[in-house]
Structures are given as C-alpha cells and as structure tokens.
Amino acid sequence: MTTRLSARAAIAALTDPGSFAELPAPPGESPDDGPLGWTGYDASRARATARTGERESVVTGTARVGGREATVISFEFGFLGGSLGERTGDRLEAAYGHARAHRLPLVSLIATGGSRMQEGMLALTQLQRVARQCVLTRAAGLPQIAVLRDPTTGGGWATLGAGADVVLALPGAQVGFAGSRVRPADADPAAYTAEGQYAAGHVDAVVPPEELPAVLGDWLRVLAAPRAATPVEPPAALAGVAPPKTGWDAVQQARHPERPRAEAYLEAYFELRLPLRGDRAGGTDPGMLCGIGLREGRAVAYAAQRGTATRPAGYRTAARVIRLADRLGIPVLTLVDTPGAANDAAAEHAGAGPAIADAFAALAAAGVPVTTLLIGEGGSGGALALAAPGNTWVTPDSYFSVIAPELAAAILKRPAEEAPATADQLRIRPQDLVDLGVARGVVPPAADRAGSAG
Secondary structure (H helix, E strand, O other), X not given: XXXXXXXXXXXHHHOOOOOOEEOOOOOOOOOOOOOOOOOOHHHHHHHHHHHHOOOOOEEEEEEEEOOEEEEEEEEOOOOHHHOEOHHHHHHHHHHHHHHHHOOOOEEEEEEEOOEOHHHHHXXXXXXXXXXXXXXXXXXXXXXXXEEEEEEEEHHHHHHHHOOOOEEEEOOOOEEEOOOOOOOOOOOOHHHHEHHHHHHOOOOOEEOOHHHHHHHHHHHHHHHOOOOOOOOOOOOOEOOOOOOOOOHHHHHHHHOOOOOOOHHHHHHHHOOEEEEOOOOOOOOOOOOEEEEEEEEOOEEEEEEEEOOOOEOHHHHHHXXXXXXXXXXXXXXXXXXXXXXXXXXXXXXXXXXXXXXXXXXXXXXXHOOXXXXXXXXXXXXXXXXXXXXXXXXXXXXXXXXXXXXXXXXXXXXXXXXXXXXXXXXXXXXXXXXHHHHOOOOOOEOOEHHHHHHHHO
C-alpha cells in the first residue's frame, strides 16, 4: 500500500521549501446540494472541508522544483475521493490558463477516483474542459508532467494523467480507468497498478517517493534547457576500426558481438538522460531507447535502436517522442541499428506496417532539426524509418542495405556462398553510402575529431 499524502503534503514533499504560492479560487457558487439537488451533498462537502481543510478536491498554485518554477495541481483525495465537479473544473481551467500566461510547465500530482457522482453529467463534462485545457497547453509548446499517486482512476487518469507528456508513477499506486469498485470480479488486479501500466507502455517511470523530487527536478531542468536551432552534431564513433574493404567486411563488422551499441553511444553523448517509455497503445519494445537528455547543457531528444529487430511498439514510441520534441522545439538525435523490422506474425498483428509508416511520417513532419547516426546494421525500411533525410551519418563499423545480402542472394536464386559478392554489388559500405549521397559522411572517433578540429 502507498501512503496517501494530502494535497498540500504532496506539494511540500516535492517542491522547494517555502516556494509554493496558492492561486486564488475562481469565483463561482453551486446551488444548494449542487446542480442535481442531491440530498445531503452540501453536508458531505462540509464534512470533507472539516476533515481536510480544503474547499475543493484540488489545490493549485506555483512552486519551484529544483529551483525551477512550475504551475502545480495537487488532488486532495480526502475531499470526496479527489473527485472532479464543476468547481474542480474551474480551478483546473484557471491553473492551465496561468501556466500558459506565464509560460510555465504544468505538474499534476493526481489522486482521484474520477468524476463526482453527486453532480451527474455536469461533473462528467468537466473531462471535456480538462481535455481542452490540455490541448491548448500542448499547442502553446508547454510541457505537462503527471505524477500518478494512489489512486489515479477514472477521468483523472484519462485526462490529466494519460494526457501528459511525461507520466511518472509512485510504486503500488492504483492506476486505471476503472476504479476498484467497478472492475469485473475476475479482473487481474496487477493490470490496475502503476507497475502494470508501466509494463504496458502507459507510464514512463515508476519512481520511489524518496527519489521523486530529484527525478521531477531533472525533468524540469531538461525541459527548461536551451535548444539548438540547428542540427546537433552526430556522436563520435566509438570503435577504432578502419572503413571496410568489402561489402561483406562491412556486414561482419556491423554484426560483431562486441561492437559498441546504443547504450554506449548515448552514455558518451549525454550528461543526463531521462527515459520516455512505451507507445501509449499497450506496447513496449526493449530494443528501442527513447527519451530527452542534456548535451553540453542543451536539450536533445533521442530514439535509438539497440541492434534487435524493431517491433511495432518501438516505432510508435519513437514517433511519439519525435512529435513531442517537435512540439517543444527540441532537436532530435536518432541512432539506427537494426537488422530490420520484426516480421513475425505477432508483429503483423500489432501493426508493423502502420507503425513504420507512423515513424516515417513523424520524421517527415518534424519542424525541428533531426540528426541520424547509423551505428551498426541498417536493415531495409525498418532502419530507414528512423533516418533523417539529408542528415544521416555513418560509423566505420556500419552498413545500410535495401535488403540483407543473404536474402538478396536467395531472392536472386544464388547459392549462399555468393552472399559476400552480392554484398559488394549492393554497395553497402559506409564509404559507398557517402558516395551515393545516402550519408553525409563517416564520423571519426572522438580523438580524431578533436585532432581535426584543432
């Protein structure tokens, strides 16, 4: 079980001491016993106020987290289960408006059971108000971060929670559209937890309470960092190998088990990296690393293949991050390394074609500069989907091919031993890719780059 902090205690636990300034409650009164005349509703509200000290189920204001200002929304679960009513909607709308007016990121500390039953459909329509505010804030290019406390269910999850750009959750928190009292009796309880939503790709990270202030502070630091208006430089090559003499040499170097992989490149490139995980459609791909980080103090988003066959969820996650970076004005780095897209029946059922099309479209539509580095295998369209047109670079231990040489030989009805010769015909070496205009250049190791710069 998680500890259910009050709205103000949750704010105090995450923000810099003494930095919280509450926003005034918007004017607005409800008729006796609410819009439905629900007998006893006023008495329930009065008891909730006496118990919590609050007059509504949310507390809103501004505060600093790690020294960076943000608009903060915190739900008070002790006030009628943190439910959303008309007056809740007033406060949420005002908080979003304040964030836009002052160009502040919005942080939601959510703990709610959903819409307020005693206000009927007028309570439910508050979700439309919140969704509108989310959209307006997104269009303004301002980031939204959600922290899922216990519980985060119903409309609170389906708007402020799942609609945020970055979704963090506390361990053990109940998270799901269906609350605990309305789920099917035989439902798997694990599906309604922070951990279950993380496994399904709906949550970016499950963060212990003691680590949450630092993680939230890092996110605000990265999202407030300067952005380069020009493409970021590609990473330096990590393997000190010579360009391959033959096409088959290129294949062998790229497939070498000890070749540097995406993790090594990202670690060398960024001083801080924060992960964005999952496609928000029920899928994850451990072969795709995505997130936003700091490179020489500037924000850079990344999507990196890890050398495995990329699954549909991987392409959708990459597309999600590219679109987020585009909206926030953050340049993108992609690392290409895959033998190709996953082609098993499960991948087809999960929409391999549409997912690859979505990645192509996200890159094609991006208004921010995108830089690509091919760090290993570049297998057909499954690799090209993450390659920036006109700004793709290659390492000496990489190759890019319309099809794997072995498969090309098979299609041409050549014996298997002719795969190396076929590789030469395909012109897949790094230097070939530069000659063909597919790549801008072969990146040198860091030491050579520094020497040439001097």
